[in-house]
Amino acid sequence: xxxxxxxxxxxxxxxxxxxxxxxxxxxxxxxxxxxxxxxxxxxxxxxxxxxxxxxxxxxxxxxxxxxxxxxxxxxxxxxxxxxxxxxxx
Numbered sequence: 001x002x003x004x005x006x007x008x009x010x011x012x013x014x015x016x017x018x019x020x021x022x023x024x025x026x027x028x029x030x031x032x033x034x035x036x037x038x039x040x041x042x043x044x045x046x047x048x049x050x051x052x053x054x055x056x057x058x059x060x061x062x063x064x065x066x067x068x069x070x071x072x073x074x075x076x077x078x079x080x081x082x083x084x085x086x087x088x089x
Contacts (some may be wrong), residue, residue, distance in 0.1 A: 006037055009065050011030055012035075012065070014028070014030050015028050016060075017056050021053075025056045026052070027047065028056075033048070033049045036066075039066075040071075044066065046064070061082065
């Protein structure tokens with residue numbers, strides 16, 4: 001995400017997260033509304049409806065309706081137009 005692009009999501013299952021900046025762990029419960037403020041290195045920074053800023057691990061991307069970064073990798077051995085379009089869309 002670049003600039004002020006923010007996306008709303010609802011946590012789809014209970015997940016363990018890390019509070020920013022303290023580093024303390026906490027659990028976000030299923031149904032918690034969050035605002036995704038940043039994606040970086042496959043992880044997500046979100047702000048909860050109670051004002052907590054937390055990091056969600058990429059392995060829990062599905063819980064907020066996102067795709068793990070590794071699933072977005074482009075297969076560099078495929079360079080056909082169809083392969084490029086598949087990787088883009």
